[in-house]
Amino acid sequence: MADGHASAAWTVDQALALYELPLMELLYRAAQTHREHFDPNQVQISTLCSIKTGACPEDCAYCPQSARYKTGLKAEKLMPLDEVLSRAGAAKAQGATRFCMGAAWRSPREKDLAQVEAMVRGVKALGLETCCTLGMLEPAQAQRLKDAGLDYYNHNLDTSPEYYGEIISTRVYQERLDTLSAVREAGMKVCCGGIVGMNESSGDRVGLLVALANLPEPPQSVPINQLVRVAGTPLGEAEALDPLDFVRTIAVARLLMPKAMVRLSAGRETMSDEMQALCFFAGANSIFYGDKLLTTANPEAEADRALFERLGMQPMGGTVPAGE
Ligand code: SAM
Ligand code: DTB
Numbered sequence: 001m002a003d004g005h006a007s008a009a010w011t012v013d014q015a016l017a018l019y020e021l022p023l024m025e026l027l028y029r030a031a032q033t034h035r036e037h038f039d040p041n042q043v044q045i046s047t048l049c050s051i052k053t054g055a056c057p058e059d060c061a062y063c064p065q066s067a068r069y070k071t072g073l074k075a076e077k078l079m080p081l082d083e084v085l086s087r088a089g090a091a092k093a094q095g096a097t098r099f100c101m102g103a104a105w106r107s108p109r110e111k112d113l114a115q116v117e118a119m120v121r122g123v124k125a126l127g128l129e130t131c132c133t134l135g136m137l138e139p140a141q142a143q144r145l146k147d148a149g150l151d152y153y154n155h156n157l158d159t160s161p162e163y164y165g166e167i168i169s170t171r172v173y174q175e176r177l178d179t180l181s182a183v184r185e186a187g188m189k190v191c192c193g194g195i196v197g198m199n200e201s202s203g204d205r206v207g208l209l210v211a212l213a214n215l216p217e218p219p220q221s222v223p224i225n226q227l228v229r230v231a232g233t234p235l236g237e238a239e240a241l242d243p244l245d246f247v248r249t250i251a252v253a254r255l256l257m258p259k260a261m262v263r264l265s266a267g268r269e270t271m272s273d274e275m276q277a278l279c280f281f282a283g284a285n286s287i288f289y290g291d292k293l294l295t296t297a298n299p300e301a302e303a304d305r306a307l308f309e310r311l312g313m314q315p316m317g318g319t320v321p322a323g324e
């Protein structure tokens with residue numbers, strides 16, 4: 001069935017047919033679906049914090065944090081609790097409603113997890129929603145994070161099952177699916193998406209979205225990242241994606257996962273206001289807010305306040321303070 005119900009199994013051909021619609025038709029359909037489930041003028045905002053940076057043993061071809069590539073990134077140990085909490089407090093003061101802690105790990109070790117649990121408790125106590133992305137999790141680890149108060153766990157499929165082997169060799173697709181099951185079974189919300197602009201075909205772009213939509217439950221949050229091309233990584237010189245193909249990807253994500261929050265994630269730094277406006281029209285309704293993603297640049301909070309003002313959009317469930 002291709003009617004967009006949560007339980008529908010989408011085929012790549014059905015999704016590709018949507019992706020290839022005349023753009024105006026695709027945008028119209030996606031915007032209509034968006035309005036059936038959300039206020040189209042509201043955007044959820046989260047702030048990212050890299051709690052452990054670089055020196056990652058994995059070989060993800062897009063990632064500046066892999067120890068295998070010379071990107072000039074300075075590796076850092078796990079951030080102390082008080083620093084994480086002061087950053088979370090600052091994010092809240094800037095208007096973020098969710099704080100997402102990311103670590104460059106293949107999977108967390110026991111002593112790391114205990115420290116992350118304390119961070120989750122502390123961030124939660126500040127009145128923020130909590131999100132972590134720490135690599136692969138075993139079921140017992142997922143349960144511990146849930147018990148500490150973790151609301152969301154981010155773990156991306158990254159690309160289609162077919163293209164995945166071109167991008168990562170140190171873990172397989174099934175391991176990603178197993179982590180997502182552990183997160184779901186522990187009762188946390190799943191944040192799962194991927195990256196476009198990695199020299200993949202439109203079939204792979206759509207293949208990623210179909211894999212996401214056909215999970216036992218579609219993810220509550222779907223980050224669509226545009227590759228940030230970092231010199232020194234194998235994808236540092238990847239071919240630039242046509243901006244309208246990015247917009248098409250957002251629109252198809254909205255049509256396949258009508259009730260999910262679709263996050264316009266990495267890559268906004270190089271997008272014009274007009275392109276972001278098209279992404280919001282196509283159904284994107286959340287962003288990362290604050291001048292840094294994990295290790296790369298994101299638009300300044302001030303620029304996003306101006307963008308919201310320009311588009312007549314408001315942050316969901318919070319207020320963005322006026323600029324200085
Ligand atoms: N190490 C953990 C993992 O891989 O699950 C968590 C952190 S990892 C940096 C989180 C996600 O960031 C990746 O799954 C990938 O989708 C995204 N990401 C990393 N580098 C990126 C880049 N250069 N451009 C866009 N997205 C990127
Ligand atoms: C996601 O899908 N995108 C965010 C978040 N989840 C953790 C990370 C983007 C990272 C971009 C590259 C960097 O800043 O290192």
Ligand code: SF4
Pocket residue numbers: 056057058059060063064065066103104105106135
């Ligand atoms: Fe490590 Fe995550 Fe980067 Fe892959 S994406 S190299 S697992 S930090």
